[in-house]
Amino acid sequence: MSIEFRSVSKRFDDGTLAVENFELTIPSRSITVLVGSSGCGKTTLLRMVNRMVDPTSGSILIDGDDIANRPPVALRRSIGYVMQNSGLLPHRKVVDNVATVPRLNGVSKSESRARALELLDTVGLDRSLADRYPNQLSGGQQQRVGVARGLAADPNILLMDEPFGAVDPIVRTELQRETLRLQRDLDKTVVFVTHDIDEAFLLGDQVVILQKGGIIAQKGTPAEILAAPANDFVAEFVGADRGKRALHVVSVDGRDVLVDSDGRPAGRLVPAPDKAEALTASGAPAAQGERAS
Numbered sequence: 001m002s003i004e005f006r007s008v009s010k011r012f013d014d015g016t017l018a019v020e021n022f023e024l025t026i027p028s029r030s031i032t033v034l035v036g037s038s039g040c041g042k043t044t045l046l047r048m049v050n051r052m053v054d055p056t057s058g059s060i061l062i063d064g065d066d067i068a069n070r071p072p073v074a075l076r077r078s079i080g081y082v083m084q085n086s087g088l089l090p091h092r093k094v095v096d097n098v099a100t101v102p103r104l105n106g107v108s109k110s111e112s113r114a115r116a117l118e119l120l121d122t123v124g125l126d127r128s129l130a131d132r133y134p135n136q137l138s139g140g141q142q143q144r145v146g147v148a149r150g151l152a153a154d155p156n157i158l159l160m161d162e163p164f165g166a167v168d169p170i171v172r173t174e175l176q177r178e179t180l181r182l183q184r185d186l187d188k189t190v191v192f193v194t195h196d197i198d199e200a201f202l203l204g205d206q207v208v209i210l211q212k213g214g215i216i217a218q219k220g221t222p223a224e225i226l227a228a229p230a231n232d233f234v235a236e237f238v239g240a241d242r243g244k245r246a247l248h249v250v251s252v253d254g255r256d257v258l259v260d261s262d263g264r265p266a267g268r269l270v271p272a273p274d275k276a277e278a279l280t281a282s283g284a285p286a287a288q289g290e291r292a293s
């Protein structure tokens with residue numbers, strides 16, 4: 001399902017203009033990452049897709065239909081939402097957390113439990129964890145439950161708001177790999193918010209770099225952005241001019257490869273069908289950085 005923002009602005013009641021005239025098409029069945037510093041409007045943009053926040057002006061279309069015409073609650077339940085710190089209900093068991101939306105949609109208790117258990121498999125969690133409470137899980141496990149819950153209603157669209165911000169780097173890498181695998185296997189349209197440009201380049205088929213007010217500094221594939229940062233802001237944000245990571249694109253046998261300052265492949269620059277192959281078994285983040293097109 002594609003998502004289109006048409007000249008979308010959001011001014012909050014206190015006068016804060018969080019997003020101004022935002023225009024973006026999010027293609028279906030791929031991962032679009034919105035990346036930018038704190039307060040640039042990422043979460044506001046994400047929440048407008050499922051009408052947790054309504055625009056002040058402009059419109060948002062899903063497969064060509066204006067979501068302003070969709071009842072917000074029904075819309076929200078049809079779109080997966082994964083948030084930072086998992087957002088799990090602490091007094092409900094893991095399985096009941098995952099089954100929340102199907103239950104609200106009228107699926108029977110036994111059926112939604114069965115589905116929830118399947119989803120634990122999908123996100124790589126042992127079913128023995130089903131009857132624990134969230135605080136009896138590690139942070140990484142809680143995030144996986146959050147992803148399972150986001151997938152529970154089998155949504156076509158999955159919104160992920162800094163879902164891995166609070167876990168340690170190793171677990172984070174695992175979760176990023178899982179996200180790529182899930183997107184490939186389940187074929188969802190994923191909109192992912194992060195402030196971490198490495199995460200954005202790793203996950204995004206399309207990366208949208210935002211400045212304050214939801215201004216798009218640049219959008220494109222990771223290769224396009226790294227090869228030609230649109231301006232100084234982008235160059236600094238991607239670290240290309242600081243020698244910090246010195247990520248850059250080199251051409252090898254006519255193909256673009258993203259490498260770090262030591263010449264090691266550092267990112268995934270492959271088109272969607274090859275995502276899984278772009279990841280190493282060792283868990284190194286996207287070590288095979290070839291772009292096949």
Ligand SMILES: Nc1ncnc2c1ncn2[C@@H]1O[C@H](COP(=O)(O)OP(=O)(O)OP(=O)(O)O)[C@@H](O)[C@H]1O
Pocket residue numbers: 012013014016017018036037038039040041042043044045195
């Ligand atoms: N309910 C609200 N009322 C007033 N202002 C708000 C509200 N929600 C967000 N804002 C403001 O809108 C701007 C964008 O906020 P938003 O949460 O979308 O940014 P963000 O890029 O997701 O930031 P972060 O990475 O810190 O979560 C900020 O200036 C924020 O203070």
